[in-house]
Amino acid sequence: MKKGVLLVNLGSPDSPTAKDVKPYLDEFLMDGRVIDVPPLLRNLLVRGIILQTRPKKSAKAYAKIWWEEGSPLIVISERFADKVKKHTELPVALGMRYGSGSIKEGLQQLADQNVDEVLLVPLYPHYAMSSYETVVVKAMEDQQKYFPKMRMTTMPAFYRSPDYIKVLGDSIAEGLEGFAYDHVLFSYHGIPERHIRKSDPTKFHCKIDGSCCSINSVAHHTCYRHQCYDTTELVKAYLGLPDDKVSSSFQSRLAGDPWLKPYTDYEFERLAKEGKTKLAVITPAFVSDCLETLEEIAMEGEEEFKEAGGEEFKHIPCLNDRDQWVALMAKWIKDWQDKAMLPV
Structure with a gap:
């Protein structure tokens, strides 16, 4: 063949x-x-x-x-x-x-x-x-x-492949070079909470409260929330980023139903008001820059962060064609x- x-x-x-x-x-x-x-x-x-x-x-x-x-x-x-x-x-x-x-x-x-x-x-x-x-x-x-x-x-x-984490981590390290960040935000594309429950093959594992993500389960193979947080933890460990300077959030929600939290736009405001003046943002749910990364994060996100009191904002590009x-x-x-x- x-x-x-x-x-x-x-x-x-x-x-x-x-x-x-x-x-x-x-x-x-x-x-x-x-x-x-x-x-x-x-x-x-x-x-x-x-x-x-x-x-x-x-x-x-x-x-x-x-x-x-x-x-x-x-x-x-x-x-x-x-x-x-x-x-x-x-x-x-x-x-x-x-x-x-x-x-x-x-x-x-x-x-x-x-x-x-x-x-x-x-x-x-x-x-x-x-x-x-x-x-x-x-x-x-x-x-x-x-x-x-x-x-x-x-x-x-391939979110937790060691080779992929290395490639992603190296691209992030390059993006952070020379930027004295106060915080690094991993912003993932949002989905409705019900999608997480629908994708759970066990139909009982998922709680969407963080407790289930740390318990090994077959449900993790199709759990977007767990996989996103896992990516953050793996990259954080690979790069040696301080725990208190890294967090994850979810963007691009629609009104009406509960979506994965915390919401990225809320995090921009919260981090700025907590005194984080220099923010770096990564969008690891995408391998190619697109509307959600270039407009929603790199443009609107920067504006929201600075309006809330932030001073410097850096969007780190996706892997693209590296x-x-x-x-x-x-x-x-x-x-x-x-x-x-x-x-x-």
Whole structure:
């Protein structure tokens, strides 16, 4: 069998205009693993309420971070994929979960090169039903529907792989160099608390109060909250960061339901009012800088922190297309190619 690799990231609107943002948001928010309510209610909520106002607001946000080459997430993902191709002899394609450049198109590119065994790589370090899981489910649906003879292996969430922690830690150390920080905040993408409970295979382990995260359980394999805090602890240990200068938070919540806490915007205010004047912020839920990192954190976050009394704010970029990150992905691909081994 001929092997190949499909890298999958979130996706982006085709342009920072309400006209292009609306269909992108429609596809994204109508995903039952993103807004996990009954279809009729989801349709009413998304198409009857959210899409009436959100596209214009989101378009303005995208316009603030849009590059001359296009969407930062798309451009960075393409650069990363191109670099990975140069480090492996296997065919490598790139797909997006939402918007243009779909997963189906990526699989077709591989099929056109006679690939019949695919390594699916969701470009998310942590497991969450609204990110990692929806990529896997969509890829399997498209594979079975359009490429039934193709076999697929999925790379597991790599949030605690020692090699990944080293790459992430080294990038953070580089970002912190020369910055006399008072505090380092690990800001992860937020999800509703109910997603954590839904992802718990035991249906009784998760308490979302911190106590269950320290008790070893099969539930941790699909617990986004545990995995985020684990990443923070592993990076903190790798870099030797002081306990009292590191914390974690969650961003990008929607009103109505309880989401994972503490909220990042609340933390900006709290830390500033506690006298933390120099704040460094890392966004390890993403491997590529995007709207949530470049606008919500690097722009709005800095403004919120300084309005609350902070003085210096530094957003440390995602791994993007760093050579060390590219080399690690190529290594994982080579391991799978030779031994069918994947990171743990």
